[in-house]
Amino acid sequence: MTRHGSSSRVIAVANLKGGVGKTTTVLNLAGFAGQIGKRVLAVDTDPQGSLTRVALPDDGPTASLTEAFARRAQSLDGVRCPSRFAGVDLVPSSLALEAVSSRLFRGRDVSMSCSTCSRPILPSTTLS
Ligand SMILES: Nc1ncnc2c1ncn2[C@@H]1O[C@H](COP(=O)(O)OP(=O)(O)OP(=O)(O)O)[C@@H](O)[C@H]1O
Ligand SMILES: [Mg+2]
Numbered sequence: 001m002t003r004h005g006s007s008s009r010v011i012a013v014a015n016l017k018g019g020v021g022k023t024t025t026v027l028n029l030a031g032f033a034g035q036i037g038k039r040v041l042a043v044d045t046d047p048q049g050s051l052t053r054v055a056l057p058d059d060g061p062t063a064s065l066t067e068a069f070a071r072r073a074q075s076l077d078g079v080r081c082p083s084r085f086a087g088v089d090l091v092p093s094s095l096a097l098e099a100v101s102s103r104l105f106r107g108r109d110v111s112m113s114c115s116t117c118s119r120p121i122l123p124s125t126t127l128s
Contacts, residue, residue: 023050030055034087041076042083044093047101052092055083064094 011029013022023046030042043065044051052064063079068091073079076091083090 022046023054026051027054030083030088031085034085038087040088041080041091042088043076043091045097046093047095047098049093049095052090052094055085055088055090056092057082057084060090060092064092064097066094066096066100069097069100 013026013029015022026042030040033040042051042055044055045065060081060083061079065079067073068076068079080089080091082088
């Protein structure tokens with residue numbers, strides 16, 4: 001967890017092991033925080049898109065985090081949308097995000113990271 005300013009926090013839920021409850025944890029944390037009046041942005045970084053399938057409304061955008069990476073976006077405008085849950089915005093994932101992840105992990109394209117797109121909302125972000 002990383003603090004940004006006095007009130008915002010970044011919580012990353014990650015584990016190499018599959019099926020251990022990562023998506024369920026995010027859904028519950030985000031949903032609860034939204035219900036008690038916090039403003040939440042849930043960023044689905046998993047190409048499987050399980051969070052996206054549950055949280056993206058039927059009329060949600062077709063653009064995803066993949067497109068933000070592809071166009072080297074400096075913000076999440078255009079891919080961020082209201083989710084099905086009160087107080088929770090979502091940045092959807094798509095299967096094509098796998099290709100982006102592969103490039104990042106192989107160190108071929110270190111110029112892009114979540115911190116680049118989220119800089120406008122997290123000015124001093126240390127995410128990468
Ligand atoms: N606290 C819990 N107690 C019992 N079952 C749980 C709990 N949390 C999650 N589950 C169940 O475990 C299964 C896997 O959960 P989930 O999809 O959240 O895991 P994941 O780590 O996101 O999986 P993946 O690696 O495939 O993304 C689901 O069927 C979910 O309902
Ligand atoms: Mg999952």
